[in-house]
Every structure is written in structure tokens, then in C-alpha cells.
Amino acid sequence: GVTVARTGLVRWAAACYFVGTVGMVLHFARLSWNGLVLSALAVTLAVVLFFAAVLPVLARAPAGPVRLAFALAYAGLALTMTAGLLIGLDRRCAFLSGAPMDHLAAHLTLGLFATFTVAIWGVSSKLLPMFLLAPAPDPRRQKAALLLIWCGAVLLAAALWFGWPAAPFAALPAAAFFLQLSLMRRLLGARRRGRIDAGFRYALSAYADLVAAGVVGFLIALGVGKGTLLSLRLPWVYGFLVLGGWLLQTVVGMLSKILPFLVWQAVYARRAGMGPLPKLSDLSPERLQVAGFVLFRIAAVGLTVAL
Numbered sequence: 001g002v003t004v005a006r007t008g009l010v011r012w013a014a015a016c017y018f019v020g021t022v023g024m025v026l027h028f029a030r031l032s033w034n035g036l037v038l039s040a041l042a043v044t045l046a047v048v049l050f051f052a053a054v055l056p057v058l059a060r061a062p063a064g065p066v067r068l069a070f071a072l073a074y075a076g077l078a079l080t081m082t083a084g085l086l087i088g089l090d091r092r093c094a095f096l097s098g099a100p101m102d103h104l105a106a107h108l109t110l111g112l113f114a115t116f117t118v119a120i121w122g123v124s125s126k127l128l129p130m131f132l133l134a135p136a137p138d139p140r141r142q143k144a145a146l147l148l149i150w151c152g153a154v155l156l157a158a159a160l161w162f163g164w165p166a167a168p169f170a171a172l173p174a175a176a177f178f179l180q181l182s183l184m185r186r187l188l189g190a191r192r193r194g195r196i197d198a199g200f201r202y203a204l205s206a207y208a209d210l211v212a213a214g215v216v217g218f219l220i221a222l223g224v225g226k227g228t229l230l231s232l233r234l235p236w237v238y239g240f241l242v243l244g245g246w247l248l249q250t251v252v253g254m255l256s257k258i259l260p261f262l263v264w265q266a267v268y269a270r271r272a273g274m275g276p277l278p279k280l281s282d283l284s285p286e287r288l289q290v291a292g293f294v295l296f297r298i299a300a301v302g303l304t305v306a307l
Contacts, residue, residue, distance in 0.1 A: 002057045009053035017046035033091045040088050044081050065142040069122020072150040076114030079154065083107040083161070098163050105235075106161040112242050113153035113173060118146055120250050121180060124203070128184075131257050132200065134191035137183040145183065148176035166221040177214055181207060197281075198289030203253030205297065209245025212304075213238055236307045245300055252296075260284050 004010065023039030051074065058074075061067045087103050090096040096103060121142075129136045152172025159169040184207060196204065216238045225231045260283040268277045 002061050004053060004057055006053040006056070009049050013046045013049035013053065015046075016042050016049065020044075020046060033088065037085070037088045037092065040081075040085055044085065047077060047081055065125045065137070065139055065146060066122045068143055069118050069125070069146050072146060073115050073119035073122070076110055076118060076150060076153070079157075080107060080110040080115055083110055083157070098161065102160050102163055106157040108239075109153055109157040109160060112247070114150050114157070116247055117153075118150050120247070120254075121146060121149070123254065124250075125183075127254060127257065128187055128200070128203070131193075132187065132191040132196075133193045134187045137187060141179065141183055145176050145179040148172050148179065152176055167218070170218060170221050174214060174218070177210065181211070198286060198293050199253045199256030201253070201290075201293050202249045202256065202296070205293075206246050206249035206253065209241045209249065209300065213241035213246060216241060233307060237304055240303060240307055244303070249296070249300075256284065256289060 020039050020042030023042065024036060027033075027035035027039055054070075055074075058067060058070060083103070084107050086096065087100070087107060090100070090103070125137050125142050128134070149172075152169070152175070156166060156169040156173060158164075159166050184204070188204075216234055219225075220231075220234050220238060223231075225234060260280045263283060264278075264280055271277060
């Protein structure tokens with residue numbers, strides 16, 4: 001309900017972010033740590049510019065789960081960036097104690113759960129009720145889920161970073177997952193739109209992969225397969241389920257609803273009342289979306305088993 005006024009900063013942030021991330025990928029491939037740190041600094045500059053553009057918006061936004069989610073997500077992003085820069089600098093001149101792979105696991109945990117998952121839950125609490133014609137989740141329970149997942153992810157990342165036993169700290173994210181699943185179940189049960197289209201099949205099936213990732217994560221935290229090849233394979237399965245199964249599916253599902261709406265607003269809204277206009281459902285073929293969803297699910301299961 002608030003307009004972003006500093007759009008120029010957002011454009012500069014997008015440009016810095018694109019250049020920085022492409023540079024990071026190239027320097028990762030070449031194992032060029034000096035270039036990697038410089039590229040990471042470009043990404044950091046992008047985040048600072050973006051913060052400068054959106055923090056005034058966040059300050060004026062109505063209080064509620066969405067505002068809390070983005071406040072936590074931005075804080076999680078700042079922690080993620082800090083951890084990543086420390087890891088990059090440590091590669092040039094070692095000063096961090098502990099195992100480098102543990103530092104990387106902490107960095108990824110902050111990014112995947114304290115940043116992206118928190119933001120996704122906040123957006124879902126607004127978009128899913130709107131498109132499914134369902135009442136919004138209970139604000140107090142939604143805020144509790146957001147705080148649990150963020151605090152749990154930060155504590156779990158600290159445990160991984162300092163080499164503490166991870167299993168006890170995984171309890172908070174697990175509690176957050178179950179609370180969020182109960183909110184989604186209530187939302188689906190109270191919806192007035194019976195049919196669930198392909199876009200929301202992505203968004204909802206992503207929760208199945210999130211649960212599967214949680215199970216695999218617990219196995220890793222408990223040390224299952226330690227000293228065997230299984231200890232190397234489980235992290236790959238875990239990473240794929242979180243990135244490909246949870247984050248990617250959710251983003252595809254949300255964008256399949258948001259993009260047609262934005263296109264309709266930009267192209268057709270001004271012509272309302274002047275003649276026949278297409279419906280949102282006419283802007284994207286449903287059959288192709290369903291085919292894409294089925295193929296994605298087959299591929300995701302196949303890749304998980306292969307890993």
C-alpha cells in the first residue's frame with residue numbers, strides 16, 4: 001500500500017547486482033579470489049542502494065506480517081552478505097577459525113532461510129488469500145512462524161559457523177515449518193475458489209519439497225552416514241530440495257500470478273470500458289502451465305533420487 005519513490009536507486013541497485021553476481025559466478029569458476037571479493041563488493045553496494053530505496057517504504061508501511069517479514073528478510077540479507085564477505089576475505093588471508101565448509105553452510109543457511117524463506121512466507125500471507133479467495137492467516141500465528149524461522153535460522157547458522165552441534169538448533173526452524181504448514185492447511189480449507197490452477201500447484205507443492213528438505217537436514221544434523229559417501233550425497237540432496245524444490249517452485253508459482261496481473265494493468269486497464277478486454281486467464285495458456293508443472297515434478301523427483 002506504499003509507493004517506492006526512489007526508483008532511480010532501484011535501477012542502479014539492479015545494475016550493480018547483475019554485474020556483481022555475474023562477476024562472482026565467473027570468478028568462482030576460475031577460483032580467482034581477488035576478483036570474487038571485488039564482485040561481492042559490487043553486490044554489497046547493490047544491497048545498500050536497494051536498502052536506501054526501500055527502507056523509507058518499510059517505515060511507512062502498515063504494521064502486520066508482511067512488514068515484519070521484509071524487515072526480517074532484509075536483516076537476514078545483511079547477515080548473509082556479511083558472512084559471505086568474511087568467507088571471501090578469509091580465502092585471501094586466513095583469519096577465521098573452524099572448517100571453511102561449516103562457514104559456507106552457515107552462509108547458505110542465512111541466505112536460504114533467514115532471507116528468502118522469510119520473504120516468501122510474508123508474500124504468501126498476502127498473495128495466496130487474494131488469489132484463492134480465502135481469509136488471511138491469523139496475524140499472530142503468522143508473525144510467530146516468521147520469528148521462529150528467522151531466529152532459528154540465525155541460531156542454526158551460528159552453530160554451524162562455530163562448530164556447535166547443529167541438531168538442537170534445528171528444532172526452532174522445524175517448529176516454524178509445522179506452524180506455517182498448519183496456516184496453509186487452514187487457508188486451503190477456508191478458500192472460496194475450489195479449483196487450484198497450475199501456478200498455485202507450483203507454490204503449494206513447493207511445501208512438500210520443503211518438508212523433504214527438513215527431513216534430510218535433520219539427518220545431516222544428526223550425523224547420519226558420517227564417514228561414508230552418504231555424508232557427501234545428503235548435502236547435495238538437501239541443497240537441491242531447498243533451491244530447486246522450495247525456492248524455485250515458489251517463485252515460478254507466484255510469478256505466474258503476478259506477471260499476468262502486471263501486464264494487464266499496464267496494457268489493458270486504460271482501455272477498460274472501451275471494448276472487450278482479455279481476462280487474466282487469457283494471457284497465459286493453462287495447458288502449457290500444467291504441462292510445465294508435471295514435467296517439473298517428474299524432473300525434480302528424478303534428480304533427487306539421482307543425487
